[in-house]
Amino acid sequence: MTALLLVSHLDRVAVAVRDLIFELSGQAIVVGAVGGASGFGADLEAIESEIARLVDEGAHEIAAIGDMGSSMVLLEEVAVDAHVPILVLDAPFLEGAVAAAMALATGGDALETKMAAEEAYGIRKR
């Protein structure tokens, strides 16, 4: 199964975005949400333990979105040595997560999830 991982500088942001996408895509997908375990900031150990949790839940690959800056850098760093493939997506955090969730909910793999999430940059609201 392909899981989605949301990494923010603030855990409440990641968790709230997960709540929102569950409303839109249903809860059949597996989504990790992590951020700032010791307050504000991206947190390497918290990211690693959330990845381990997703793997325990059966993820054999993970599509990951960071909010900005260090969350992206740390995700790319963790991806190097991870036990499962981690695809780091260059996507807007909220809209990209929605697109990723839709792709996963309809049976998409990590690559299809990446394409859907990254295309979210091009979708205008008006």
Add this chain to the structure above:
Amino acid sequence: MTEAAFLDLWHRFHEKVVANQEVLNQLDAAIGDGDHGTNMGRGLGRVVADVNPAGSLRSSCRAVGMKLLSTVGGASGALWGSALVSASGALPDAPEVNREMALAALNQGVGQMKARGKADVGDKTMMDVWIPAVNALASGRSLREVAVQARTWADSTQSLEARRGRAAYLGSRSIGHVDPGSLSTALWWEALFEVVGS
């Protein structure tokens, strides 16, 4: 360079960052949340307290990198950490390294930082110091010259418009402030010169 000198480098870098903490915070506050000096000081403090000689430059460089990856919190710490972990692979599993291998490790680390940060010269980031510095060394300039020039390269970020990092959201309003990451990087080059000499 010996492992003892390598660890002394981080000691001195920590001292310089702490001595300049307010300046670094103020520069950061001009374009954001104002914690660059505090963050770097905290992460380097953990490096100084926790990283011990391992008899291997590869191990100690990796340990410094992992410590910064997990303690600094901001993008600059993640990039410093990523660069050091990468550079450690080019260092010998021994307590001493010659100049040629040290330069190769430095290039490896800067290359990694450039790739991870997706930033280049002119983007108003610490790459505005790292890249000219390694280029100057490669073309035969002395470490003394590079350490002096590093401040000038950092100062020259003042006139640039940020294209990477959080300051990029400010667009042209980022012009007129020195990038704090470029200044802390200049402090690292000054620390390196103090430890290694020319």
